[in-house]
Amino acid sequence: MIHAPLPQSGNPVRPPLDEAFVASLRQRFGDALALGEGVRRQHGTSEAHFAEALPDAVVFAASTEEVADCVRLCTAAGVAIVPFGAGTSIEGNALPVNGGVSINLSRMDAILAIHAEDFDCTVQAGVRREELNAHLRDTGLFFPIDPGANATIGGMASTRASGTNAVRYGTMRDAVLSLTVVTADGTVIRTGTRARKSAAGYDLTRLFVGAEGTLGIITEVSLRLHPIPEQISSAVCGFATLQGAVDTVVQSIQCGVPLARVEILDDRQMAAVNRWSKLDYPEITTLFFEFHGSPNGVAEQVEIVAALADANGGGQFAWSNQPEERAKLWKARHEAYYAAVNVRPGAVGWTTDVCVPISRLPECILQTRADIDAGSVPASILGHVGDGNFHVIFSIDPAAPLEFAEVEAINRRLVDRAIAMDGTCTGEHGIGIGKQDWLVAELGDAVDTMRTIKRALDPLNLMNPGKIFTL
Numbered sequence: 001m002i003h004a005p006l007p008q009s010g011n012p013v014r015p016p017l018d019e020a021f022v023a024s025l026r027q028r029f030g031d032a033l034a035l036g037e038g039v040r041r042q043h044g045t046s047e048a049h050f051a052e053a054l055p056d057a058v059v060f061a062a063s064t065e066e067v068a069d070c071v072r073l074c075t076a077a078g079v080a081i082v083p084f085g086a087g088t089s090i091e092g093n094a095l096p097v098n099g100g101v102s103i104n105l106s107r108m109d110a111i112l113a114i115h116a117e118d119f120d121c122t123v124q125a126g127v128r129r130e131e132l133n134a135h136l137r138d139t140g141l142f143f144p145i146d147p148g149a150n151a152t153i154g155g156m157a158s159t160r161a162s163g164t165n166a167v168r169y170g171t172m173r174d175a176v177l178s179l180t181v182v183t184a185d186g187t188v189i190r191t192g193t194r195a196r197k198s199a200a201g202y203d204l205t206r207l208f209v210g211a212e213g214t215l216g217i218i219t220e221v222s223l224r225l226h227p228i229p230e231q232i233s234s235a236v237c238g239f240a241t242l243q244g245a246v247d248t249v250v251q252s253i254q255c256g257v258p259l260a261r262v263e264i265l266d267d268r269q270m271a272a273v274n275r276w277s278k279l280d281y282p283e284i285t286t287l288f289f290e291f292h293g294s295p296n297g298v299a300e301q302v303e304i305v306a307a308l309a310d311a312n313g314g315g316q317f318a319w320s321n322q323p324e325e326r327a328k329l330w331k332a333r334h335e336a337y338y339a340a341v342n343v344r345p346g347a348v349g350w351t352t353d354v355c356v357p358i359s360r361l362p363e364c365i366l367q368t369r370a371d372i373d374a375g376s377v378p379a380s381i382l383g384h385v386g387d388g389n390f391h392v393i394f395s396i397d398p399a400a401p402l403e404f405a406e407v408e409a410i411n412r413r414l415v416d417r418a419i420a421m422d423g424t425c426t427g428e429h430g431i432g433i434g435k436q437d438w439l440v441a442e443l444g445d446a447v448d449t450m451r452t453i454k455r456a457l458d459p460l461n462l463m464n465p466g467k468i469f470t471l
Helices: 019-032 037-042 064-077 129-139 153-158 204-208 242-254 267-277 295-311 323-334 336-341 358-373 401-420 436-443 446-457
Strands: 057-060 081-084 101-104 111-115 120-124 176-183 188-190 216-224 231-238 261-265 286-293 318-320 348-355 379-384 389-396
Touching: 019 057, 019 064, 037 057, 064 081, 064 101, 064 176, 064 188, 064 216, 081 153, 081 216, 111 129, 120 129, 120 153, 129 153, 153 216, 176 204, 231 295, 231 323, 242 261, 242 286, 242 295, 242 358, 261 267, 261 323, 267 323, 267 336, 267 379, 286 295, 286 323, 318 323, 323 336, 336 348, 336 379, 336 389, 348 401, 358 379, 358 389, 358 401, 389 401, 401 436, 436 446
Parallel strands: 057 101, 081 101
Antiparallel strands: 111 120, 120 216, 176 188, 176 216, 231 286, 231 318, 261 286, 261 379, 348 389, 379 389
């Protein structure tokens, strides 16, 4: 693995960028080119446990044409290219491990078109999901993919992001209609149209969704939108056991309840959330629910789930029906990562995720909890259990290398366990740096097919090199 237990400085020593190449960037981009260490460090670190890896330069692109020009200059000079959105990825996906140029897309934040009658929109890659939903509010539509962080749409497409609404609305794989992409030679392509289905050629849209910038740079995205539900009700319910909570989710889905969101937080996570977000929920394994639909439909969903929860040792439902109350509840859930890491002052966070068939979910979570309890590093479990995806967040003392080794071993057993259950090594974080070995374990020779595609589209291996797999 390429993990590093402690933050380390810089990339391996390598020659500076050629002066003529830097001059060409400066001529084309002027003040939008940044060479200072502070800006480079912002683009060479992540919120996770990986060592920093600084780019040699950062270009703040403002259009697809500028991205294409930057790619052409980098390709001609043989310089690596790494797209950068909001920097919220978890598996080191945007770290420039080979240096080169980070292309920051945050200035490409225009909402280009809203087609309310067709339930879709087109945005530049730097638009953030919260800003998109604020813009959509008066249309009666919303964009449901919610990974927690206020990520950019381009970054979410590149990592095939998911989140709390995935059980009902799917992931970025389902949300994206078409893309504008700059390929490795600087060509600008559009992968599809706004049509809801097509049988025209290869599905290039799905090829680039989840490719983590290794095949091209996404600059525009056309997205499916959904009507804002007539009624939205949220609830919190604590459980006597982890098994009872997981069983409630699985049984609800098996009964056909169209849950909009259902999140699990174990007892340690609830204690951390209470402390971080200044709440007072019981510190036991807890489910956060959200129900969407008509008033009668929501009432029926609640009745079924409440009965299942009661049969599985659940307590009273605490309701949050007002928008501000619901926002507070989900804000606490979205801050769970920071809450879990900061149970120890000065700690470093390591978060991992897997996804398994929902019938195997109770077994996988319970075995993982037992594994954590046998260790010494504080950790909590939470996740989008409605689709079989859950996370473990470790809080590591950066001055204790043995803790890093312990967490790596627990993570290895977790991922091996998920793959043995015919699950996946990552439900939504992506492969990035951290899970390359398990991609091979999960898909075998199919990874060679991915390498063939990579070599065909990026023969010089300049597009976000070192991610997903080695060549």
